[in-house]
Amino acid sequence: MQAAAPDGAPAPLTGFSDAQRLQALERWRLLRPHLEDDVPLAQIAASCGVPERTLRRWRAAYQAGGLAALVRRSRSDRGKVRMPEPLRLLIEGLALRPPRQSVAVIHRQAASVATAQGWPVPGYSTVHEIVRNLDPALIALGVEGSKRYREVYELVHRREASQPNQIWQADHTELDLWVIDPKGQPARPWLTAIEDDHSRAIAGYAVNLEAPSALSTALAFRQAIWRKPNRAGTCAASPRSSTSTTARISPPPIWNR
DSSP states (O other): OOOTTSSSSSSTTSSOOOOHHHHHHHHHHHHHHHHHHHOHHHHHHHHHHHHHHHHHHHHHHHHHGGGGGSOOOTTTTTTTTOOOOHHHHHHHHTTTTSSOHHHHHHHHHHHHHHHHHHHHOOOOOHHHHHHSOOHHHIIIIIIHHHHHHHHOOOOOOOOOSSTTSSSSEEEEEESSEEEEETSSSSEEOOEEEEEETTTEEEEEEEESSOOOHHHHHHHHHHHSSOSOOOOOOOOSSOOOOESSSOOOOOOOOOOOO
């Protein structure tokens, strides 16, 4: 049965969830004998187990706003601790001050300050909830120090390209082979490779007998940017930015040539 608001228009329930609509209909079903047949609320309360005071509140809400007014609204501050802001900041500060203190100690200190200031004294569970919701990284920084924070929470920022030729990276490796250097001595050469971050394509490379340096990296970038005799399967454009283990180079854009 579709219930109607006092003015005869259907109650607007489309904005509520199924559970809320069912709840409103159940409350209206309890009120219906009183609204339509003048059954006393005291009799309804005795038969359904709902306090008469609650039924009176539901009746007033229905008469004022129709069926939608019987929907139980969630509190806007649900889940938030209601207390003076300075007191909440005090509790957080005590929890972040070294050496680390138990919640019981923090609660006693907060209660003492609240009494002195004339504020409502917070319960233990309230203080525990505030401390529990603190960011673990913030606790590590405040209680254990910056060194511990860096060890546990600081991560190396990794930039990733969203399209080809946006970022190139240079890396070096010592090859697993031996060659004869100009002095006639055996040596292992170094390979410097330039890789497109997005496609993982090798844009260029350089092989040197010297250890990696800014010069060897620059030579590899030059080979990567320069035109190549065989264009198939090669990168022929310079990146907008580039990173390297030994150098950072930002050449001007040179697109396909």
